[in-house]
Amino acid sequence: MSTTDRTRWLEWRREGIGASDVAGILGLSPWESPWSVWANKTGLAAEHDATAAMEFGLRAEEMLGRWFTDVTGLHVAGEQTLVEHPVDRWMRATVDGFVVEGPNSTPDMALGVVEFKTTSEPRWDAVPDHYACQATWCLAVTGLPKVWFGVLHIAFGRPVFAVYEFDRDEDDIEFVVHRCATFWADHVLT
16 A cells, blocks of 8 residues: 555544444454544544554455465455445445455455454464454444454464454444444544
């Protein structure tokens, strides 16, 4: 992503709550807190420059997309799409892609969202809470039924690719949207 594109993307993100903000708002992120999300949204703190790990993850997404297709038989379309909720436009997400059935399918034929991750952790027993928050938000914003995680685990220098499925849960969506709407209205907009 060019510097200009990153600047525009960061400006777009500041105008709403994105999927990667949700775990911070809920106090479940290893990287963000409610205060740091608030400070970024209100312009009191600058966004962090992309770290080498973040840059690696972004560059790896194309490879992980091909690996995801090889493992699942499903395809990825609409990589790095900026999505807004059709009614509540402050609800936003940058999805790594949409899961589709065939190589010529388009994002409007999506079965769900895909998120790619690279981590030094070993295989997960379940999707970690901070990523579950991100997935729940993506489902709330897009209205889709499922998020697939394509994860490159590089624990102990031994790469393992794993796919995890995360299904829509209306109770979780209601909880997360309520908490984020309150945060947005009571802390950011004010």
